[in-house]
Structure formats: structure tokens, C-alpha cells
Amino acid sequence: MFSARTRWDLTTNRLARLLEEKRARGETVLDLTESNPTRVALPAPDDLLAPLAQPAALRYEPSPFGLPAARAAVAAEFARRGTALDPSRILLTASTSEAYAFLFKLLCDPGDEVLVPCPGYPLFDFLASLESVRVRSYPSAWDGEWQVDLSALESAMSPRTRAVVVVNPNNPTGAFLKRGELEAIEALCAERGTALVSDEVFADYAFRPDPRRAPSAAHDGAALAFTLGGLSKCCALPQLKLAWIAVTGPEPERREALARLEIVADTYLSVSTPVQVAAPALLARQEELQGPLRARLAGNLAELRACLGHASPATLVEPEGGWYAVLRVPATVSEEERVTRLLEERNVLVHPGYFFDFPREAFLILSLLPSPDSFAGGLERVLADLPL
Numbered sequence: 014m015f016s017a018r019t020r021w022d023l024t025t026n027r028l029a030r031l032l033e034e035k036r037a038r039g040e041t042v043l044d045l046t047e048s049n050p051t052r053v054a055l056p057a058p059d060d061l062l063a064p065l066a067q068p069a070a071l072r073y074e075p076s077p078f079g080l081p082a083a084r085a086a087v088a089a090e091f092a093r094r095g096t097a098l099d100p101s102r103i104l105l106t107a108s109t110s111e112a113y114a115f116l117f118k119l120l121c122d123p124g125d126e127v128l129v130p131c132p133g134y135p136l137f138d139f140l141a142s143l144e145s146v147r148v149r150s151y152p153s154a155w156d157g158e159w160q161v162d163l164s165a166l167e168s169a170m171s172p173r174t175r176a177v178v179v180v181n182p183n184n185p186t187g188a189f190l191k192r193g194e195l196e197a198i199e200a201l202c203a204e205r206g207t208a209l210v211s212d213e214v215f216a217d218y219a220f221r222p223d224p225r226r227a228p229s230a231a232h233d234g235a236a237l238a239f240t241l242g243g244l245s246k247c248c249a250l251p252q253l254k255l256a257w258i259a260v261t262g263p264e265p266e267r268r269e270a271l272a273r274l275e276i277v278a279d280t281y282l283s284v285s286t287p288v289q290v291a292a293p294a295l296l297a298r299q300e301e302l303q304g305p306l307r308a309r310l311a312g313n314l315a316e317l318r319a320c321l322g323h324a325s326p327a328t329l330v331e332p333e334g335g336w337y338a339v340l341r342v343p344a345t346v347s348e349e350e351r352v353t354r355l356l357e358e359r360n361v362l363v364h365p366g367y368f369f370d371f372p373r374e375a376f377l378i379l380s381l382l383p384s385p386d387s388f389a390g391g392l393e394r395v396l397a398d399l400p401l
């Protein structure tokens with residue numbers, strides 16, 4: 014009765030079951046996987062949501078790519094980051110996930126392939142399979158810093174590859190692409206007639222400047238490129254459901270892509286009017302919204318560095334940016350066993366590296382978003398579990 018696309022293992026995994034049981038018993042679990050910025054006690058300005066209630070939000074003006082003022086505000090956002098883009102190149106979606114769905118519909122036939130980074134964001138498997146698209150991964154390796162293995166990326170390309178996805182900075186490693194890496198990937202995409210999809214949702218969250226960092230992929234280079242961003246990360250407002258795609262690259266592909274995407278977007282018209290009406294005011298408050306969040310990330314990262322010290326069996330795989338930290342831990346037990354034991358015996362939840370496709374064990378992924386008390390308490394429990 015059901016499609017192969019939705020043939021998933023629907024049994025609750027052991028960790029999720031254990032968590033449910035603990036919560037049902039009223040036990041407090043320190044959750045170091047929390048990546049929802051609305052659940053970590055960050056202050057929200059009282060009047061933040063007022064722009065959603067403007068009278069203009071009472072009118073429904075269906076527009077496939079979004080209302081002009083909202084698209085102009087997003088274009089201004091790109092300009093702030095150094096790319097002048099006409100608002101006609103911007104289309105709005107309800108989320109970055111929906112942006113991926115639109116792009117996979119645009120670029121791929123069933124059975125086609127997209128290349129995604131490894132380690133990387135676990136949702137790609139679902140986003141691709143829902144469009145009957147296959148995911149192949151290309152590795153980045155840690156060598157004091159993360160580097161994309163460009164020759165492995167080239168080898169992973171096949172005649173069915175329709176897009177190379179880069180996540181800049183990456184989730185969960187926090188690695189930014191360097192100029193040379195982006196240029197090489199763009200050149201490869203152009204040569205093979207493959208689109209580039211650049212997910213820049215975490216672009217504002219760098220821990221330090223680095224002149225080697227690649228600029229946004231949103232410029233008219235040799236490859237057709239789709240650059241993604243959204244309120245969920247840049248304003249820490251995932252519940253408002255507003256994201257965008259900027260389309261850049263050579264003509265006539267760019268024009269054709271926009272014309273086709275307009276029909277995809279017109280089929281769904283999924284972005285609500287209130288959030289589009291509010292977008293200029295919300296984007297204008299980014300700095301104010303990011304401030305406490307940046308302080309939280311930096312504070313938790315400092316706590317992590319302080320707790321690790323020289324004698325610790327765990328080492329921090331230094332993040333350049335993003336919302337997560339990767340800890341390398343002794344592989345004396347499997348990641349699965351470690352995270353289960355941490356939850357079972359110490360009431361702390363962390364992600365195992367394999368969840369993000371780390372090629373070998375043992376890594377733990379910690380969200381840097383939790384409140385300082387939860388983070389410090391959770392970290393203490395994680396470190397107490399490691400052998401000396």
C-alpha cells in the first residue's frame with residue numbers, strides 16, 4: 014500500500030525508548046543534543062513578533078517566489094555579506110528543508126544522485142529519498158583542520174550526479190570552506206554540468222575571523238549555484254518558517270532554473286503571509302538576536318576547553334563556527350554503547366559520531382546551545398564516564 018520512499022524502520026530505537034521511559038518517570042535528563050534555540054532559555058525581545066500582526070498580513074496576495082518587500086530584505090541580507098543580488102534572484106520557502114525539496118525536484122529524476130558532505134547533516138538521507146534521489150557522500154578529513162577531499166569528491170561524481178551540496182560552515186564539524194575548496198568545487202560543477210547547492214544557514218556563526226574563508230557561493234561564477242539561508246539560524250527563529258534560495262551562475266541556466274522553480278513554488282505557495290510581511294523587520298534585528306546566542310556558544314565552548322585540559326582522555330576537534338562541538342573520545346567501547354550508557358547511568362544525552370556519518374569511532378557531538386548550567390553539568394557527566 015505504501016511507497017518505497019517511505020519504507021523506513023519505524024521501530025523506536027533503544028536510545029529514544031530509554032529517553033521516553035526516563036522522562037515518563039520524571040527523571041531529569043541533561044540534553045546536550047538540544048539544537049532548538051527556542052528551548053534553551055535565550056531572551057526574546059518583547060516586541061519581536063509585533064511585525065507579524067501588521068494589517069498587510071490580512072491580505073492574501075499569492076506570489077510564487079514571495080512578496081517583493083521580503084525578497085528585497087533577503088537581497089539586502091546578501092548585500093550585507095558582500096554579494097549584490099537583484100531580488101528577482103531570490104525565492105522564499107517555508108524552510109531550508111523545503112528549499113532542498115524544491116531543488117531536488119528541479120534538478121533530479123528518480124535514481125539521480127546528489128553528493129553531500131561526510132561527516133554531515135543526517136537529514137539529507139530523508140530529504141533525498143523523499144524525492145527518490147540517491148545520496149552519495151564525499152569526505153572531509155581532519156588534519157588539524159577539516160579539509161574537503163577534492164579528489165574523493167571528483168571520484169564520487171557519476172553521470173547521474175545532479176548536484177554537489179556544500180554546507181558552509183558544516184554541521185556538525187563547524188568547518189568553513191576555504192577559498193581554494195569552493196573554487197575547485199565550482200570548477201568541477203561547471204565542467205560536469207552539475208549544480209552547486211550551498212547551505213549557508215550557519216554562516217553568521219564563526220568563532221574567529223579567517224581570511225582564507227570562502228565567500229558566499231552566491232555570485233555569478235561558472236557553475237549554476239543555489240545558496241540557502243533562513244530565519245531558523247540567522248535569527249534563531251525556526252518556528253516562523255521562512256528560508257530562501259538565491260540563484261546565481263551563468264545564463265541561460267540561471268533563467269531556466271528560475272522559470273522552472275517558479276512553477277514548483279507556485280504549486281505549493283507554502284510561505285505564510287505574516288512572516289513575509291514581518292521579514293524586513295525581523296532581518297533588521299539579526300544582530301540583536303544573534304548577540305546572546307553567540308555569547309552562549311562562546312561561553313559553552315570556553316567551558317569545554319577549560320574542562321578538557323591536557324590530561325583529559327577526550328580531545329576537542331576545534332570548531333571554526335556553527336552550533337556544535339565534536340569530541341574525540343577513547344574508543345574503548347563503541348559509540349552506541351557509550352551514548353546509551355551515558356543516558357542510562359548518568360542521565361545525559363549526546364549524539365554519537367555515527368549519527369553524522371563519521372567514518373570511524375569514537376566521537377561524541379555536543380550542542381553548544383544549552384544553558385550554561387545544563388552544558389557544564391552534562392559535560393561533567395560525559396567526562397566522568399571516560400577512562401583515564
Ligand SMILES: Cc1ncc(COP(=O)(O)O)c(C=O)c1O
Binds near residue numbers: 108251256
Ligand atoms: C545544515 C543545515 N541546513 C538546514 C537546516 C534546517 O533549517 P530549516 O529550519 O530552515 O529547515 C539545518 C537545521 O539544523 C541544518 O543543520
